[in-house]
Ligand SMILES: Cc1ncc(C[n+]2csc(CCOP(=O)(O)OP(=O)(O)O)c2C)c(N)n1
């Protein structure tokens with residue numbers, strides 16, 4: 001084990017996968033400027049600065065992926081994905097199907113998002129649910145340095161297009177990363193804390209929020225389980241259902257706005273498949289249906305806080321009626 | 327049926343053009359009479375398709391768009407499998423999941439097709455990057471229309487291809503129409519090639535209704551790309567003789583303009599030239615047309631006999 005930041009974990013994953021497979025290349029606005037070590041190790045043909053044009057960066061990645069390369073594109077901030085939406089959604093996500101399976105699209109699109117820099121809604125927009133809703137794409141959104149490394153490596157090796165979201169607030173946090181080859185499969189949730197009474201289900205920066213909420217709850221004698229989804233699509237349905245079957249209660253927590261968010265999907269999944277095990281309704285604690293503000297206090301107010309998550313869990317413990325009057 | 331290579335004889339070009347025309351007539355009839363989904367026909371643009379494709383080698387790749395039948399058939403696609411695709415049958419090139427609008431055929435080097443206008447322009451740079459980085463020789467031919475040249479991706483694609491010296495042959499079939507809007511209403515310039523020149527690319531503008539002229543220009547373009555490793559822009563001036571998407575009564579089309587271009591029907595033009603020069607006789611012409619219609623008949627029978635895909639196919643091929 002070594003302690004490294006999430007940014008370093010991403011660097012390590014890129015370097016290891018570029019060494020592992022000569023078909024891997026990195027493209028984006030400034031990637032060759034910022035990642036000199038990769039340019040030196042693998043040459044300028046495999047680490048390319050691009051023009052300021054997200055659509056063609058993504059399109060080039062899609063075309064290259066279909067014909068033998070494994071591109072990783074850094075599209076900077078998630079809102080900029082809107083310029084690349086056609087290539088990601090209509091081409092990467094659909095052309096495998098529309099061609100009757102003739103082509104694979106092994107590519108990774110990396111983008112940062114989330115509160116933490118006070119840069120406002122055109123740099124901060126948690127739009128992972130959009131891509132989870134689009135067929136043919138996979139969506140990863142890890143919370144620990146080890147998972148950033150292991151999941152990025154898996155994403156690069158994956159035969160399908162993967163959206164890989166980096167929560168800005170986590171980028172410079174550090175964590176233990178296993179030495180040697182470390183691969184974390186896509187589509188598998190991780191239990192961060194075991195509990196009996198309620199499951200707190202989350203991903204990205206609100207995983208630590210749920211862990212803090214679990215501490216608050218423990219002080220009140222409530223045993224909360226924390227499940228880190230890590231991967232939004234494929235979603236680890238089995239892990240979600242198994243946990244909720246044990247605890248009988250669930251709170252889904254994410255920074256992204258509520259309406260049609262990942263929380264709605266998880267709640268519906270539980271309702272459809274674990275209804276009999278539920279002792280209270282599934283609650284959501286999410287960001288509001290508003291663009292992200294820049295003002296630091298407002299930006300933080302956007303993000304679910306441990307006290308709010310703990311309060312939701314307490315309402316569930318108090319019974320279905322208390323939960324219903326949220 | 328594999329990739330069709332051409333030695334350049336005029337009969338070969340004419341034969342391919344008749345195959346496209348006969349195919350389109352059948353697609354139109356299937357829509358009108360059998361309720362088969364409509365298509366974007368390439369009627370009037372056969373010379374542009376055949377002229378360019380006839381200049382390609384076995385290693386060269388093609389990206390195309392919604393109006394792809396000419397490109398596919400010229401490349402050697404089996405009309406039966408194409409009709410099966412249009413009819414949503416299991417034996418179509420894409421198992422019936424594409425329909426007419428996004429047919430690709432990897433075996434023929436028709437690697438990607440996007441019906442998002444301009445989509446193929448965004449993908450072509452990536453395909454060409456693969457060619458460059460993996461040391462493959464083939465040139466990447468990207469077909470698109472004058473409408474696609476109005477999309478932002480057109481500019482992004484040309485700029486990147488020029489900058490990275492990607493082996494792309496851009497082929498703009500300027501057919502004067504962008505669905506229901508005349509090209510004149512969408513741009514001040516009369517041609518598209520000037521834009522490409524602005525990105526530092528060699529360009530040529532050719533009479534898109536003359537297959538021999540298109541072929542000559544495409545051969546030169548391909549040679550230039552192979553020699554320099556740089557992209558090349560070829561604009562074929564042509565006309566969409568039928569509507570945008572079947573059925574389409576073309577009520578919005580200026581009848582004089584349509585008549586003028588009908589008088590320049592690329593098949594009739596080539597036939598007249600060959601007859602006048604004694605390069606072909608009437609019997610040979612007749613035989614060549616009959617063979618095209620015979621092949622389409624056989625293809626249609628194949629397509630009709632092909633079953634619809636099993637319902638289980640609904641969710642296959644989404645992920646690898
Ligand atoms: C992004 C996008 N916008 C609009 C359409 C609808 N549409 C399909 S074809 C077409 C016209 C395209 O014109 P052009 O590029 O000149 O090709 P042509 O049809 O003339 O061959 C339009 C508007 C589309 N498919 N994609």
Ligand SMILES: [Mg+2]
Nearest residue numbers: 471472501503
């Ligand atoms: Mg047009």
